[in-house]
Amino acid sequence: MSPANPAVSLTTLAQTPLSAEPYAQIARLVENLDSAGLWWLSGYTAGLARAQVSATPIATVNANDAVERTRLTVVYGSQTGNARRVAEALVAKLEGDGLPVRLLRADAYPTRELKDERFLAIVISTQGDGDPPDDARALVEFIDGKRAPQLSQLRFAVLGLGDSSYPQFCAIGQRLDARLETLGAQRWVARADADLDIDRVATPWSSKLFAEAKEALKPRQPLASVTPLRPHAIAPVAWTRERPFAAELLANQRITGRGSDRDIRHLELSLEGAGLDYEPGDALGVWIENPPALVQAIADTLDLDADTAISHDGESLPLRDWLGRKCEITRLSRPFIATHAAHAGSDTLNRLLAPDQRESLTALMAQSQIIDLLQAHPGAWAAEALVESLRPLQPRLYSIASSRKIVGDEAHLTVAHVEYRHGNAERWGAASHHLATREEGASLPVFIERNERFRLPADASRDVIMIGPGTGIAPFRGFVQERASIGASGRNWLLFGNPHARYDFLYQLEWQDALKRGELLRLDLAFSRDQAHKVYVQHKLREHGRTLFDWLESGAHLYVCGDATRMAKDVHAALLDVIAEHGGKSAEDASDYLNGLQSQGRYARDVY
Amino acid sequence: MSVHSVEDIKQQSSRLRGTLQQSLANPITGGLADDDQTLIKYHGSYQQDDRDVRDERRRQKLEPDYSFMIRTRTPGGVITPAQWLKLDAIATTYAERGLRITTRQAFQFHGVIKGDLKSTM
Numbered sequence: 001m002s003p004a005n006p007a008v009s010l011t012t013l014a015q016t017p018l019s020a021e022p023y024a025q026i027a028r029l030v031e032n033l034d035s036a037g038l039w040w041l042s043g044y045t046a047g048l049a050r051a052q053v054s055a056t057p058i059a060t061v062n063a064n065d066a067v068e069r070t071r072l073t074v075v076y077g078s079q080t081g082n083a084r085r086v087a088e089a090l091v092a093k094l095e096g097d098g099l100p101v102r103l104l105r106a107d108a109y110p111t112r113e114l115k116d117e118r119f120l121a122i123v124i125s126t127q128g129d130g131d132p133p134d135d136a137r138a139l140v141e142f143i144d145g146k147r148a149p150q151l152s153q154l155r156f157a158v159l160g161l162g163d164s165s166y167p168q169f170c171a172i173g174q175r176l177d178a179r180l181e182t183l184g185a186q187r188w189v190a191r192a193d194a195d196l197d198i199d200r201v202a203t204p205w206s207s208k209l210f211a212e213a214k215e216a217l218k219p220r221q222p223l224a225s226v227t228p229l230r231p232h233a234i235a236p237v238a239w240t241r242e243r244p245f246a247a248e249l250l251a252n253q254r255i256t257g258r259g260s261d262r263d264i265r266h267l268e269l270s271l272e273g274a275g276l277d278y279e280p281g282d283a284l285g286v287w288i289e290n291p292p293a294l295v296q297a298i299a300d301t302l303d304l305d306a307d308t309a310i311s312h313d314g315e316s317l318p319l320r321d322w323l324g325r326k327c328e329i330t331r332l333s334r335p336f337i338a339t340h341a342a343h344a345g346s347d348t349l350n351r352l353l354a355p356d357q358r359e360s361l362t363a364l365m366a367q368s369q370i371i372d373l374l375q376a377h378p379g380a381w382a383a384e385a386l387v388e389s390l391r392p393l394q395p396r397l398y399s400i401a402s403s404r405k406i407v408g409d410e411a412h413l414t415v416a417h418v419e420y421r422h423g424n425a426e427r428w429g430a431a432s433h434h435l436a437t438r439e440e441g442a443s444l445p446v447f448i449e450r451n452e453r454f455r456l457p458a459d460a461s462r463d464v465i466m467i468g469p470g471t472g473i474a475p476f477r478g479f480v481q482e483r484a485s486i487g488a489s490g491r492n493w494l495l496f497g498n499p500h501a502r503y504d505f506l507y508q509l510e511w512q513d514a515l516k517r518g519e520l521l522r523l524d525l526a527f528s529r530d531q532a533h534k535v536y537v538q539h540k541l542r543e544h545g546r547t548l549f550d551w552l553e554s555g556a557h558l559y560v561c562g563d564a565t566r567m568a569k570d571v572h573a574a575l576l577d578v579i580a581e582h583g584g585k586s587a588e589d590a591s592d593y594l595n596g597l598q599s600q601g602r603y604a605r606d607v608y
Numbered sequence: 609m610s611v612h613s614v615e616d617i618k619q620q621s622s623r624l625r626g627t628l629q630q631s632l633a634n635p636i637t638g639g640l641a642d643d644d645q646t647l648i649k650y651h652g653s654y655q656q657d658d659r660d661v662r663d664e665r666r667r668q669k670l671e672p673d674y675s676f677m678i679r680t681r682t683p684g685g686v687i688t689p690a691q692w693l694k695l696d697a698i699a700t701t702y703a704e705r706g707l708r709i710t711t712r713q714a715f716q717f718h719g720v721i722k723g724d725l726k727s728t729m
């Protein structure tokens with residue numbers, strides 16, 4: 001599916017349903033056509049075929065039954081869209097080969113069908129502390145639970161996605177893989193665990209599955225030969241993760257006042273001419289570069305020459321460029337710590353890697369960057385080995401803070417610039433530092449990352465409750481803009497929190513206007529440091545529990561965006577309490593109620 | 609801006625109460641509603657904002673940096689050392705630029721933000 005491929009060459013004669021003569025005619029016909037002509041022709045012939053189909057009923061309807069039974073089901077559980085992307089690419093490839101396959105998001109999978117499923121492939125990510133992505137909670141619970149059926153009829157394959165910065169790396173994929181075997185199912189393709197550089201592991205896994213599927217699912221008698229009209233990825237000039245659009249930075253404005261200890265930026269990017277459409281709730285993917293000072297510091301610490309050319313992955317670049325643009329050089333991962341422990345011959349580090357030291361290791365990974373580890377535990381590295389051991393740099397995803405209906409060809413972001421001191425040295429979050437230090441007019445490689453799970457209600461008369469402390473406010477600025485521009489009749493309730501009202505009230509003037517114009521009905525604020533005891537959004541939820549429950553009962557949609565480690569958990573707990581207290585429910589019923597909302601798409605989270 | 613005169617505002621203020629209570633409790637802004645800005649002057653206070661950061665804050669999508677002045681009388685121009693220490697402690701906790709003595713024998717606290725008005729008084 002590389003964009004460099006020409007559309008599709010004519011299939012060999014053996015694969016077509018045509019006899020030699022029309023085949024030769026077509027070959028002559030297309031020989032001199034350019035790609036525009038070929039596209040036109042494909043549409044023209046598809047139209048002719050369609051006209052015939054509607055006139056003549058398909059003769060082989062009963063062949064469907066056989067197909068049903070030997071179909072492959074691909075299920076994905078995805079928080080940020082990576083698992084979805086891998087699953088979609090796999091399905092496109094299988095479909096392209098004419099194999100019977102269906103693709104389902106985990107929360108759309110009818111669990112009662114599991115006992116009859118013959119071939120199942122699961123692509124699923126693991127969130128922070130070993131949790132499933134929101135869309136897969138119910139499915140994972142079902143497979144893990146007592147009601148899961150015996151599955152001796154099933155052959156399965158699991159691909160786990162994760163981030164080895166977390167100790168529970170790919171835990172969900174591993175759990176499902178083990179559990180399906182326990183239930184009597186047969187492992188079809190060995191499980192693979194993909195780190196941030198997903199494709200390194202996902203591509204071989206997908207190829208293996210594809211080969212197996214081709215073997216197992218080929219219809220006994222070919223009912224039809226399907227040739228893809230075009231490779232999946234080549235949509236009309238689509239800018240993708242691999243082929244990002246160069247967006248001009250129109251504005252880079254700090255939106256926390258003097259006196260704030262946070263540097264939060266409002267960024268405006270131009271998408272003019274990109275044809276990049278996004279919906280409120282989507283994220284903007286941004287490819288970033290690492291801070292040059294950090295690149296130099298790493299080279300200096302290891303006594304390496306940053307200008308040495310290094311060959312890796314079929315590419316030769318100076319070490320400076322590998323570290324600056326190609327490798328992840330801030331966030332620690334367990335494998336890197338293990339490799340460095342060997343290089344440094346450090347007993348301290350080796351002890352940390354023992355299973356019973358998990359908490360200390362987690363703390364180390366949370367509090368230190370790669371440079372800190374290299375400085376604290378000196379060890380010799382060859383430049384090649386370093387580039388080999390570092391994970392490839394990944395694009396960062398930011399929730400878009402605008403609606404196209406208001407901002408036109410722009411996308412706005414709300415980015416917290418992460419900067420702190422480690423001893424005497426400055427440390428930054430690589431991505432936020434890169435963005436915060438770009439000047440207006442700079443160009444940034446971007447793409448749209450869809451988030452179908454974080455959408456305004458299709459019915460604009462529904463109420464929405466938006467919980468977005470800190471930079472979690474971002475998508476809700478887009479939501480409120482969107483609802484105002486379409487004149488949505490549903491009520492909008494926003495809950496926001498940050499340390500100080502005076503300096504950290506993000507988009508204060510805009511919310512004041514929205515309240516005046518009635519575009520926002522309620523705004524509840526939790527400024528944690530403005531009084532002796534800390535007040536957070538979850539306290540506000542409890543304080544207004546009665547109203548909250550009434551809104552939910554009348555069909556409101558609930559959205560949470562922001563910090564996953566603490567806030568999302570505290571908010572979840574507060575919601576359960578509110579539902580239990582004001583709905584007169586037991587803890588278990590409250591949990592069912594909230595799960596119900598989730599499965600109806602009425603409790604959506606975008607947490608990181 | 610209000611179209612009526614200060615006297616109108618006072619007349620309609622239910623004995624200088626106005627909507628001060630709601631204004632003080634409103635968390636969306638660090639300032640007061642328009643008429644309340646007039647009324648609070650009769651309670652020994654006024655609202656101001658830091659002009660130096662007005663433009664900067666507008667670009668930051670933040671409202672002006674509102675704060676309040678509070679004035680206390682000293683009958684006969686005399687206070688005890690204990691009173692002085694107390695006033696100084698209040699100024700240190702809530703006010704900017706310390707404790708200020710005026711030519712009219714009053715103490716003034718500047719830069720008190722709305723949320724701290726009550727505690728300061």
